[in-house]
Amino acid sequence: MTPSERIDRLIAELTDWRGKTFATVRKSILEADREIIEEWKWMGSPVWSRDGLIAVANAHKGKVKLTFAYGASLPDPDKLFNAGLEGNARRAIDFFEGDKINERALKNLVRAAVDRNQAKSKKKAPAGARAKVHKSPRPANGRNMR
Numbered sequence: 001m002t003p004s005e006r007i008d009r010l011i012a013e014l015t016d017w018r019g020k021t022f023a024t025v026r027k028s029i030l031e032a033d034r035e036i037i038e039e040w041k042w043m044g045s046p047v048w049s050r051d052g053l054i055a056v057a058n059a060h061k062g063k064v065k066l067t068f069a070y071g072a073s074l075p076d077p078d079k080l081f082n083a084g085l086e087g088n089a090r091r092a093i094d095f096f097e098g099d100k101i102n103e104r105a106l107k108n109l110v111r112a113a114v115d116r117n118q119a120k121s122k123k124k125a126p127a128g129a130r131a132k133v134h135k136s137p138r139p140a141n142g143r144n145m146r
Contacts (some may be wrong), residue, residue: 003040003047010046014059017097021064024097027056028103032110052117053111067092074112078105 001009011023029048030036036054039047048054053069068074071081071091080102082093095101 001115005040006040007009007038007046010044010059018059018064021099021101022057022097023057024101024103025064025066025106028101028106029055029110032107033114036110036114040066048110050114051121054087057080062096064095065092066095068109068113070113070116072118074109078108078110080105 007026009065011026012021013019014022026046030038036048036050039049041047042056045056045058047056055066055068057066058066059065062089065083065096067080067084068091070089072087072089074091080093081091083094093106134142
């Protein structure tokens with residue numbers, strides 16, 4: 001079963017408001033960037049990534065939690081983050097029954113996470129582009145030639 005099929009099944013099994021909320025969150029994430037990849041990690045958590053981790057979602061008894069891996073470094077002009085605010089890296093959005101999801105703002109937050117990941121990956125030079133250190137050739141006996 002693919003990660004997307006597992007997420008489909010998870011949403012179908014959430015027969016209350018959480019299933020609808022989860023489906024709306026997922027739709028917004030996938031619409032934010034067509035190259036986002038869905039994964040299934042950590043013993044049953046839907047994960048979205050592009051050039052690095054974006055977010056992980058979980059359905060809890062009274063909420064749906066969407067945690068952004070590097071949320072502390074993302075702009076949040078619409079004040080979506082309402083959980084994990086004390087952390088140095090992660091930030092989360094807890095959705096509760098009756099909450100209206102600001103899909104436009106959520107998509108913007110996802111795009112900011114993708115932009116952050118891409119900026120970080122560009123800073124890391126690929127191995128082939130790094131300057132190679134050339135060592136003096138050593139004789140077969142391993143001793144320096146002097």
